[in-house]
Amino acid sequence: MALSQALLEVLACPGCRGKLLDREDHLVCPACAVRYRVEDGIPVLLVEQAEPV
């Protein structure tokens, strides 16, 4: 399920508050070099669960 454009505009990295990039099944924070998974359309935006990219 795709995330809406309106939501993507306000979502930010919980670590640095920087913009996130929408990549298939993940949101990527280029500044922190981590990605957050999106499970069944639900972004998991927890610093503890970020995966390095």
Place this chain on the structure above:
Amino acid sequence: MTNSAHQDLIIDQFSRQAIPFAKIPGHHDSVQLLIEMVGAGPDDTVLDVACGPGIVASEFARRSKAVTGIDLTPAMIEQAKRHQQEQGLTNLAWELGDIGRLPFADDSFSIVVTRYSFHHLLHPAQALAEMIRVCRPGGRVLVADVALPPEKAAAYDRLEILRDPSHTHALTVPEFEALFAGSGLVDCRQAAYGVELKLEATLKASFPKEGDEEKVRELVSFDIGTDALGIAARREEGEVVYTVPIAVLAGDKAR
């Protein structure tokens, strides 16, 4: 306790509470009051922080443009999605995240609310600051939670920690007022209501440590006529019932 150990406690409790919590009738009342206090309308974009099973988020969604609900517990978000589908609402989005580090840009929403979350927090002032940060200038921020008179707070906290080990401290009414007074919010306003609960039904929806259920039962039953706990415990038609006092504080983010 460390932040992450405390988060684990919250997730453990609320994974088990996810279904029974949504079925307690008192949790569906009073949302109207919150909506009125922040004046939600068709242009509003709303964030419901620690949204639990999405009861508040879904009510706001009926009269706002869009609502986002965020919670720490996956089982709660699952319930929230289900509740949304049952209600046939389409203007809701859900996320997993932490109130202490909201994953949103500054000034993202016109209304930011949270209900029944602050008594689980280790750092309530930080949470309120985060809520204000993601709210637009001119937007509204609202917190509703248990609030006891200062002289009852310690006894109430002891009771609640037995019933729900993820409870930290219910702010007292003056603590709540001081939190808002020092927050930078303007035009602060306040309301109060009570959530009436039946002791046995509440215990069924609770997951205390082994042996603590009986302690909770005794503490509440013995408090009838004394009210050291501040919850007006009483017997009605043979059942022990009590009323949890809730404070609602709202303010506007300065333009």
